[in-house]
Amino acid sequence: MQVFTYSSPRFTPYDDERAGVSESLGGGGPWRAPRATGPLVARLTLPGSKSLTNRELVLSALADGPSLLRRPLHSRDSALMIEALRSLGVSIEEVEGDGDYGPDLRVTPPAELEGSTSIDCGLAGTVMRFLPPVAALALGPVAFDGDEAARRRPMRTTIDSLRALGVDVNDDGRGALPFSLWGTGAVRGGEVAIDASASSQFVSGLLLAAPRFTEGLTLRHTGERLPSMPHIEMTIATLAERGVEVLSPDEGVWVVAPGPIRGREVVIEPDLSNAAPFLIAAVVAGGTVAIDGWPAETTQVGADLIEILPRFGASVRREGGALVVDGGEGLLGGRRMPGLELDLSRGGELAPALVALAALAESPSRITGIEHLRGHETDRLAALADDLTRAGLTATELPDGLALEPAPLHAADWGAFDDHRMAHAGAIIGLAVDGIDIDDIAATSKTLPEFPELWARLVASTIAEA
Known part of the structure; x- marks a missing residue:
């Protein structure tokens, strides 16, 4: 299992060049979201909420x-x-x-x-x-x-x-x-x-x-x-x-x-909402991703992932102080994932990552209860609909959410819209689709400046297992 942290990455058994970190970070232009090539086996520590x-x-x-x-x-x-x-x-x-x-x-x-x-x-x-x-x-x-x-x-x-x-x-x-x-x-x-x-x-x-x-x-x-x-x-x-x-x-x-x-x-808990894209990666690529330091009790809305991700076919378990998501063979390994209806009025900040996951389902999905996301860093409903439509999906804005119709996805430019969670969503799509270019990965500095490096290392863990 690859073990790394957000600030002082501990990553074995291969170096940064093999991990593709330097190539994926680029030089200030669009950031090519790395494509997963197999099941993940990773454990990471995230910064405070x-x-x-x-x-x-x-x-x-x-x-x-x-x-x-x-x-x-x-x-x-x-x-x-x-x-x-x-x-x-x-x-x-x-x-x-x-x-x-x-x-x-x-x-x-x-x-x-x-x-x-x-x-x-x-x-x-x-x-x-x-x-x-x-x-x-x-x-x-x-x-x-x-x-x-x-x-x-x-x-x-x-x-x-x-x-x-x-x-x-x-x-x-x-x-x-x-x-x-x-x-x-x-x-x-x-x-x-x-x-x-x-x-x-x-x-x-x-x-x-x-x-x-x-x-x-x-x-x-x-x-x-x-x-x-x-x-x-x-x-x-x-x-x-x-x-x-x-x-x-x-x-x-x-x-x-x-x-x-x-x-x-006070000891600040890890940011469980920032954990969402990493845990969702296991659902898409397969394998397991563990987040260390997951609190036994919390008021963070990211804890809802424990109940939400099994609806997408993943298994979730606690191991000591970690939360582990097991995606099995994953969508890339051939597991079928039907669409679903999901009310996220409790935790709208999880919506961009979960919408990206639902966009990879084989049947329609409706994500509702998130009308208030129009007033976040960007109008997230309009931004998600725009990006997903550009990538080939039929995404329709609802009064309080989004309706997704499955379609083959393809390479596309992905707008971050100055929004860290929009960038996260693009990275999730890029796990399964070649050629997703996120225009401003630096938007992730809002809550997790190390995201591009952590994500590249996470995806590269599939190379180590190949």
Whole structure:
């Protein structure tokens, strides 16, 4: 079995040149997704969860004492969060950690958050939606902006909720980036009603800062649906671990009393959503892929893969601290995989990878419950339909998802659309189809900068077994 990690790859019994790593990374042009040539036998360790890392960074910045984050994610999204918090006066220091995971982070909150700064959100939803309530607690103006694509992401709910809390926000009526707010050093809090149908991050962003509001917060969701509930459950769990109780007296209602947020030492779980393409690779190519450090209990939506992947014909088991997916002979070995209907309203971030897998089925599939993905890094429904259609599939947008009609797939240019999960989807298709050229594999730096190398090594493990 090939064993490697995301930061300090341990890879035997052949070197990088045999693995095809240098060739697959290319020199800045399109990235040719490597084609699998046989069953996989691999085990890997992935970096910390982006969702958990950025939540813990925010809570550490608002805490009543220092915190130590062990095994945090080091990626563009986490770097943007770190720099944003530093600009508000938070001390974040890299300290020696586990060599396979990179440095740990020691976070020391300031006596008072500082305004008179600007925050680059990049394309990170956690930065653009978690930090405005934090910045409102600072003293002075704070300006928010980000990548061009970030200006298309919905932000009106955050902006309107801050105004309802008494914060002065100027967005020139856009309801989107760029905007600025004027922090007074305190936020009144109280009762606020929002429609968070477009993103659970609107709820999480307010809950994370709520203990620091003078009157706490009673938050009510008014929309018909609320996507990605596990992410809200994650937020509530991280608050609970720091001594903050979030009550939910009714569905879509959360109550947080004012009070301290405890500093703590925390070990960040591996990112289970980033595990999705690697585990799906076993379903496509066959063989086994194991992810070390899989938590026994978690609020991460990636844990849903344990129930979802058997519906695609894989077997899933735990071995010690690892999760192992066995794809048998795999689709490339001749195993037949019928299409299916799948509701991903709980975990839309898994959708691009699972849509790519469903695109390889022998009968139609419908993936639903993911209307909110239109407001992610890109309109993921339109982007998936565009890329899959270009590769030969009939992919039709539905009001809340995609319908896939099977067809022979062929070589095609695959657009990443500045979206890490779109790049992952293209890599999955490339396992089974020659000539899938992803235009911007660097988009994966958002949550896993080492993805191209890890993926090439994973696929190359079939060469070692040949």
